[in-house]
Amino acid sequence: MGQAVTGQRRKRDASATRAELIAVATEEFAEKGLAGARVEEIASRTATSKHMIYYHFGSKDGLYRAVLEQAYAEFRIAEGAVDYADLPALDALAALVSATFDVHAQRPQIVRIIMGENINRGAQIRSIDSFLQREVALDTMRQILDRGVEEGTMRKGLDPLQVHLTASALCFHYIANVHTFGHVFEFDAHSPDQLSARRDEIIATVVNRCAAPAAKGD
Missing domain, CATH: 1.10.357.10 (Tetracycline Repressor, domain 2)
Known part of the structure; x- marks a missing residue:
């Protein structure tokens, strides 16, 4: 039971992190475009890290495609x-x-x-x-x-x-x-x-x- 609850919480946390990254990245890409936006800046504006962005989206291009979707x-x-x-x-x-x-x-x-x-x-x-x-x-x-x-x-x-x-x-x-x-x-x-x-x-x-x-x- 405890493992199931922990697993659900992790999924919720991962989903919330992903949503937050997309929201902030939307602002960053809208302001600076794909070429001008910086992953470091997006990470600094969220409760995460550059490493976590790559973990969730693979690359800056992957994050940008998620924003487009x-x-x-x-x-x-x-x-x-x-x-x-x-x-x-x-x-x-x-x-x-x-x-x-x-x-x-x-x-x-x-x-x-x-x-x-x-x-x-x-x-x-x-x-x-x-x-x-x-x-x-x-x-x-x-x-x-x-x-x-x-x-x-x-x-x-x-x-x-x-x-x-x-x-x-x-x-x-x-x-x-x-x-x-x-x-x-x-x-x-x-x-x-x-x-x-x-x-x-x-x-x-x-x-x-x-x-x-x-x-x-x-």
């Missing part, structure tokens, strides 16, 4: 927090887009990391099996679009991938450019009012793109 998992977790089956299809689509925007807005570190990975031509993400992430994202979108067709509120022939890419692109673009937008157009792009207005605009754009003419009042 967690970043995409956060999108799926947020998107999965809504029971879309209880909503009319157009409302479900609006809720899905809203959840996507909120993750981008609340976790700009993720946006910066993904930007860096694209600058590096996706060198690290190629080593990550994205099958589950892809299927979860597209299945959710597909179910909403199919239900919308059944309800008569959405157009037929919509591609779940294209709708997902459009929603993601609109959300990502604003947060990725929030500093320059604010300067160029002289407004507080980070303010709650502006974030809310941008969220509403993106939702309206995606929903109107998918809605059947009758649902739009045409």
Whole structure:
């Protein structure tokens, strides 16, 4: 009995350590990129050591890939927090887009990391099996679009991938450019009012793109 409890405690401790390392590494990689981030700095900001980082992740690249995986998992977790089956299809689509925007807005570190990975031509993400992430994202979108067709509120022939890419692109673009937008157009792009207005605009754009003419009042 004592050995079982000890084993469970060790698993919990290892899981907590891993989560802490990923959280701190997310900040470090977002600020400095893969090349500029230092394992020693990440270790100094956590209750662990450089040796333990290598024990859990194998290398700095391994830690970075774990951060990337967690970043995409956060999108799926947020998107999965809504029971879309209880909503009319157009409302479900609006809720899905809203959840996507909120993750981008609340976790700009993720946006910066993904930007860096694209600058590096996706060198690290190629080593990550994205099958589950892809299927979860597209299945959710597909179910909403199919239900919308059944309800008569959405157009037929919509591609779940294209709708997902459009929603993601609109959300990502604003947060990725929030500093320059604010300067160029002289407004507080980070303010709650502006974030809310941008969220509403993106939702309206995606929903109107998918809605059947009758649902739009045409």
